[in-house]
Amino acid sequence: MKKLSLFTICLIVLVGSWVVLRFAIGGIVSVPIPGSVIAMYMGLIIIAILVHISVEDSLFREFLRPIRETLVEDRRQVRRRVIAVLIPLFLLGYTYSIIAQRANPPGSPRDAHPSPPLELTYKDEVIGTMQDVVNPFRHYEKDDPEAFKAHVENGRRVYYQNCFYCHGDHLDGQGHFAPHLQPLPANFQDPGIIPNFQEAFFFWRIAKGGPGLPAAGTPWDSAMPIWENHLTKDEIWDVILFLSEYTGYQFRTFGEAH
Amino acid sequence: MSNKKLYLILGCVFIAYTVLLTVAPAFAQDATEAEYRAFPKIGSRNAAWIAAQLHLLFGSFILGVPMFAVIIEFIGWKTKDMRYDRMAQEFIKLCMGAFSTTALLGGVLVFILIWCYPKVMTKLSGIFGPTMIFYVILFFGETFTLYLYSYGWDKMQGRHKGWHLFLGVLLNVFGTAIMFVSNAWLSYQTSPATQYGVLSEGRRKSWIEEKLAADPALTPETAMEGVTSHTMVPLHNETTGEFMGTVWDAVNNFTWMPVNIHRLVGNIAFGGSIVAAYAAFRFLVAKTKEDKAHYDWMGYTGNFIALCGLIPLPFLGYWLGREIYMFNNTMGINMMGSLFSWLFIIQAVMIGVLFIGANYYLWSGMGRIEGAEIYARYRPYMITVIIICVAIWMTPRTLSKISTASELSAMGGANHPHLGLFGLMTAKNTAVNIIILTTFLSFLFYRRSGKIPTASWKKIGNIGISALFFLATVSIVVIGIVGFTVPTDLRVNILTPYQVLVALAVMAIVTIVDIFMYRKATTSGTIKWGEMTDRSQYVLILVAITFTSLMGLMGYARSGLREAWHIFGVMQDTSPDAFTPLLSEAVNMVAIIMVAFFALVGFIFWLGLWGEKKKEEKAATPEAAVTAEGDD
Numbered sequence: 001m002k003k004l005s006l007f008t009i010c011l012i013v014l015v016g017s018w019v020v021l022r023f024a025i026g027g028i029v030s031v032p033i034p035g036s037v038i039a040m041y042m043g044l045i046i047i048a049i050l051v052h053i054s055v056e057d058s059l060f061r062e063f064l065r066p067i068r069e070t071l072v073e074d075r076r077q078v079r080r081r082v083i084a085v086l087i088p089l090f091l092l093g094y095t096y097s098i099i100a101q102r103a104n105p106p107g108s109p110r111d112a113h114p115s116p117p118l119e120l121t122y123k124d125e126v127i128g129t130m131q132d133v134v135n136p137f138r139h140y141e142k143d144d145p146e147a148f149k150a151h152v153e154n155g156r157r158v159y160y161q162n163c164f165y166c167h168g169d170h171l172d173g174q175g176h177f178a179p180h181l182q183p184l185p186a187n188f189q190d191p192g193i194i195p196n197f198q199e200a201f202f203f204w205r206i207a208k209g210g211p212g213l214p215a216a217g218t219p220w221d222s223a224m225p226i227w228e229n230h231l232t233k234d235e236i237w238d239v240i241l242f243l244s245e246y247t248g249y250q251f252r253t254f255g256e257a258h
Numbered sequence: 259m260s261n262k263k264l265y266l267i268l269g270c271v272f273i274a275y276t277v278l279l280t281v282a283p284a285f286a287q288d289a290t291e292a293e294y295r296a297f298p299k300i301g302s303r304n305a306a307w308i309a310a311q312l313h314l315l316f317g318s319f320i321l322g323v324p325m326f327a328v329i330i331e332f333i334g335w336k337t338k339d340m341r342y343d344r345m346a347q348e349f350i351k352l353c354m355g356a357f358s359t360t361a362l363l364g365g366v367l368v369f370i371l372i373w374c375y376p377k378v379m380t381k382l383s384g385i386f387g388p389t390m391i392f393y394v395i396l397f398f399g400e401t402f403t404l405y406l407y408s409y410g411w412d413k414m415q416g417r418h419k420g421w422h423l424f425l426g427v428l429l430n431v432f433g434t435a436i437m438f439v440s441n442a443w444l445s446y447q448t449s450p451a452t453q454y455g456v457l458s459e460g461r462r463k464s465w466i467e468e469k470l471a472a473d474p475a476l477t478p479e480t481a482m483e484g485v486t487s488h489t490m491v492p493l494h495n496e497t498t499g500e501f502m503g504t505v506w507d508a509v510n511n512f513t514w515m516p517v518n519i520h521r522l523v524g525n526i527a528f529g530g531s532i533v534a535a536y537a538a539f540r541f542l543v544a545k546t547k548e549d550k551a552h553y554d555w556m557g558y559t560g561n562f563i564a565l566c567g568l569i570p571l572p573f574l575g576y577w578l579g580r581e582i583y584m585f586n587n588t589m590g591i592n593m594m595g596s597l598f599s600w601l602f603i604i605q606a607v608m609i610g611v612l613f614i615g616a617n618y619y620l621w622s623g624m625g626r627i628e629g630a631e632i633y634a635r636y637r638p639y640m641i642t643v644i645i646i647c648v649a650i651w652m653t654p655r656t657l658s659k660i661s662t663a664s665e666l667s668a669m670g671g672a673n674h675p676h677l678g679l680f681g682l683m684t685a686k687n688t689a690v691n692i693i694i695l696t697t698f699l700s701f702l703f704y705r706r707s708g709k710i711p712t713a714s715w716k717k718i719g720n721i722g723i724s725a726l727f728f729l730a731t732v733s734i735v736v737i738g739i740v741g742f743t744v745p746t747d748l749r750v751n752i753l754t755p756y757q758v759l760v761a762l763a764v765m766a767i768v769t770i771v772d773i774f775m776y777r778k779a780t781t782s783g784t785i786k787w788g789e790m791t792d793r794s795q796y797v798l799i800l801v802a803i804t805f806t807s808l809m810g811l812m813g814y815a816r817s818g819l820r821e822a823w824h825i826f827g828v829m830q831d832t833s834p835d836a837f838t839p840l841l842s843e844a845v846n847m848v849a850i851i852m853v854a855f856f857a858l859v860g861f862i863f864w865l866g867l868w869g870e871k872k873k874e875e876k877a878a879t880p881e882a883a884v885t886a887e888g889d890d
């Protein structure tokens with residue numbers, strides 16, 4: 001069997017990577033990957049190929065050989081003609097794919113994690129600085145497990161009365177309102193949500209909702225209501241306890257770990 | 259008058275006229291006491307930004323270069339190999355050229371700050387006055403030590419070499435101290451607070467008094483509930499904003515030491531990369547084989563130094579980031595999850611370029627070593643590993659800004675259910691550690707190229723080294739996976755440091771084993787210095803450009819984190835520039851600064867070359883030859 005040229009191997013790697021990203025990972029293994037991310041990965045793969053072929057002069061010459069042959073040698077006339085037809089066809093297809101696609105609005109330009117204010121408030125009452133405020137019922141976890149359980153249960157009640165429509169039965173952001181919302185409701189089962197934020201951050205997001213997002217987070221297009229108009233301070237803290245109890249994730253703290 | 263002279267005069271008149279027109283509006287401003295004054299045309303912030311960043315880039319270069327120059331000089335002294343000595347001297351010559359420009363830019367920065375931000379400077383000088391005097395003393399110390407070190411190089415050879423090396427060390431002590439002092443000013447602006455445990459007694463008392471005054475229900479005992487040695491205490495009265503600490507409190511603010519260490523190591527990496535870029539340029543224009551060989555060697559050394567600095571930098575940056583979160587959670591979220599989060603994706607791309615570039619250079623370098631071919635078969639795998647890790651590092655957590663609505667819908671949210679995991683720090687830290695280990699492996703192969711070990715235990719040694727790499731990789735990946743499931747505190751304070759320790763331990767152990775294994779190695783071929791590809795030299799220049807841009811961008815992040823505060827939470831920025839510039843604006847600004855920096859550095863290096871050329875021409879004249887003969 002004839003040995004494949006370096007150029008052909010590189011081409012196979014490039015096209016194969018695209019197929020794997022687009023259809024295997026972004027289809028069979030998981031949900032589709034956004035085009036911009038695939039483009040980013042493809043850029044890296046091109047860099048990898050360029051690095052590999054250009055490190056040594058001999059490899060570089062070997063890589064360029066079929067290109068040179070195709071361009072100048074008489075015996076490659078057929079190949080040359082095929083390529084001369086394929087390139088415009090490819091460009092035509094690409095241009096068509098860009099122009100002919102349905103109007104596809106861009107995603108939300110809003111910051112995913114808008115920056116919280118320095119002070120945490122409930123209505124107009126200042127609770128404390130965002131850095132220092134802790135869940136007032138968190139200490140029951142160690143000091144009084146029964147009381148803690150009662151608060152968690154209250155949080156469960158609050159959640160299933162108010163939050164599950166959007167955030168879902170299993171706190172995974174798959175509530176029955178969710179498909180009609182953009183941005184989609186937070187998925188608390190995601191390991192990057194609860195562990196990355198303090199309980200005070202969650203209190204702020206729940207209390208102030210979408211309209212309470214800071215100017216830097218505009219355009220605010222979150223459907224989250226201003227829950228401080230409907231829930232008491234304690235109910236918000238309780239529902240925060242429930243979120244971590246149900247998912248098993250712990251909120252971020254800033255002590256020294258032991 | 260010749261045409262050349264006429265054009266020169268016309269050019270100067272044109273430049274002077276342009277400068278006059280540019281600054282003229284400044285003279286029309288109110289000369290009375292003002293909070294802010296506008297810098298003409300480009301605005302005060304941009305003026306201060308350009309001057310500060312250029313000053314920092316030059317400062318970084320002149321602080322970084324002496325650190326490795328003195329080590330190289332020491333190696334030359336111990337090995338009695340004068341090539342090292344000459345190279346170290348050449349490094350210091352480059353440093354000398356840049357030294358006065360650094361001072362000049364520092365002066366420009368101070369003038370801009372005093373003129374455009376008088377109230378801020380009054381506040382800062384009121385707090386840091388004594389340190390400014392100390393800075394001046396240190397500056398004199400550094401200047402004279404540098405002069406003595408540089409001009410005394412040839413005179414202090416032989417038995418005075420030890421003293422010369424001492425001067426080199428002293429130069430670094432002065433340089434580092436200067437940087438630490440100026441870091442105190444800027445880190446204080448970001449974090450004007452420190453921990454209760456290291457606070458001065460006076461501020462401890464006044465802080466407790468403030469707490470008692472603010473809440474009459476408190477008693478001295480209840481006021482201290484929950485206060486530990488780690489509790490953050492502001493250095494200003496929380497009501498009046500008056501500074502309440504000592505100078506040392508202000509200096510020893512919360513982010514001071516992380517910034518110090520990050521910059522110290524960063525200077526080494528940056529200095530190495532600039533030296534390597536200089537050598538690359540000289541290599542590309544060199545006409546003789548000897549010159550090519552010399553600058554090839556110099557470029558290799560510069561890249562090696564840059565790599566040594568680069569390897570610990572991500573960890574030190576991580577530490578700084580952790581401290582920023584500890585100081586203020588909002589600031590941390592702004593940095594990594596909000597306003598500046600995309601900047602860190604750009605950062606990942608740039609650090610990826612640095613690592614790929616450094617590896618590329620090492621792999622290219624193996625082409626000039628006879629007997630290195632045996633390692634070429636591993637290269638595709640190493641490229642694959644590095645590229646996958648860089649891909650993980652640069653995968654954003656939240657994809658909403660770069661996805662269409664239908665893509666978001668298909669993903670079920672702003673985070674991809676699988677790739678979104680790459681956006682979390684535990685995945686990124688894992689990727690960085692693997693990149694570092696792979697880069698170290700590249701270096702190991704480079705080091706071994708052309709050598710055949712003679713140690714009887716070489717087979718067992720190699721199996722041990724391979725097992726160590728394998729176990730380390732598995733450990734780092736497992737720790738990374740566990741990191742998804744544990745509380746953040748545990749991950750940040752324990753798991754991530756463990757990952758780093760594993761990588762560092764492997765590098766240390768393997769280096770020691772390798773040194774012993776190759777101690778009496780025979781050679782299978784020589785290094786053909788000067789036979790590098792031109793492409794590899796362009797990569798060295800690319801690495802220097804990337805370092806410069808990266809420093810500029812990170813400077814924007816560090817400074818921008820304060821948002822609309824001159825001193826965070828204490829002194830608000832009420833100037834017309836009190837807004838965070840868009841990332842695109844910042845990138846443009848950094849690009850302008852980067853071009854200006856390389857233009858200035860190029861000019862300084864060209865001046866040095868010009869003088870060198872003149873000297874060589876003079877030495878080559880018949881008169882000089884006669885004089886030289888007479889001297890003999």
